[in-house]
Amino acid sequence: MSISKVLLPAFATAALVTVCAPAQADFIRPVSGFATSNFNDTTDIAHTIQEIGTNIGGPTVDVALSEESAAATHGQDNGGDDFGQWHSAVGTTTGVSLIYDLGSEVDLETLHLWQANQTGGNFNRGINQFDVLISSTASASDNPSDASFVEVITDANLAISAGGDISAQNFDLTGLTGQFIQIRIDSNHGSTAVTGLSEVRVTGVPVPEPGSLALLGLSGLMIARRRRG
Numbered sequence: 001m002s003i004s005k006v007l008l009p010a011f012a013t014a015a016l017v018t019v020c021a022p023a024q025a026d027f028i029r030p031v032s033g034f035a036t037s038n039f040n041d042t043t044d045i046a047h048t049i050q051e052i053g054t055n056i057g058g059p060t061v062d063v064a065l066s067e068e069s070a071a072a073t074h075g076q077d078n079g080g081d082d083f084g085q086w087h088s089a090v091g092t093t094t095g096v097s098l099i100y101d102l103g104s105e106v107d108l109e110t111l112h113l114w115q116a117n118q119t120g121g122n123f124n125r126g127i128n129q130f131d132v133l134i135s136s137t138a139s140a141s142d143n144p145s146d147a148s149f150v151e152v153i154t155d156a157n158l159a160i161s162a163g164g165d166i167s168a169q170n171f172d173l174t175g176l177t178g179q180f181i182q183i184r185i186d187s188n189h190g191s192t193a194v195t196g197l198s199e200v201r202v203t204g205v206p207v208p209e210p211g212s213l214a215l216l217g218l219s220g221l222m223i224a225r226r227r228r229g
């Protein structure tokens with residue numbers, strides 16, 4: 001059999017799978033995060049993308065999402081060894097960017113943000129006004145000024161936490177595609193000390209790479225051949 005006879009049915013199958021398979025949106029935890037300003041390891045950016053039960057950067061009691069779903073709640077931080085959020089450096093409360101890498105290109109649907117949620121009169125550390133920018137270029141992973149970033153949401157607001165177990169505040173990204181999401185912070189809710197955020201997730205459909213599409217088609221072909229045999 002010539003190579004064209006193998007490849008043509010493969011691509012035809014791939015196209016068929018792409019058209020017929022309903023796009024299932026995933027709840028996506030970014031694979032890494034970067035902040036242009038940090039307090040210390042106790043409040044590392046990793047605390048906004050941690051897995052349930054993990055303990056990143058020092059705290060002995062972790063505060064994380066109740067489950068990996070958009071309906072999850074995020075517990076309240078009590079300070080000290082009980083942390084689950086990112087904090088900026090003291091005195092740098094605005095003009096800070098957080099950049100999240102989703103690990104691959106995603107057809108985006110929703111950005112989920114769990115507000116800073118620290119007791120002791122510290123709810124005002126939460127983000128107030130912010131912009132959202134997206135990029136598909138690797139050079140954007142730690143450079144908020146990278147030319148590939150496109151601003152897709154301008155001057156949105158995150159409501160201040162009232163404490164307890166808090167739900168996500170959701171922001172629509174439907175119709176946009178990207179791998180890197182930048183949250184550019186314009187202001188917080190009044191703290192002159194630090195700005196914070198508890199957790200970040202995205203809902204969307206990972207974009208299949210051309211290589212994986214061809215593989216999908218080939219496997220379909222092999223199944224068909226096996227059935228015939």
Ligand SMILES: [Ca+2]
Nearest residue numbers: 047084198199
């Ligand atoms: Ca957290």
Ligand SMILES: [Ca+2]
Nearest residue numbers: 130131155186
């Ligand atoms: Ca702005």
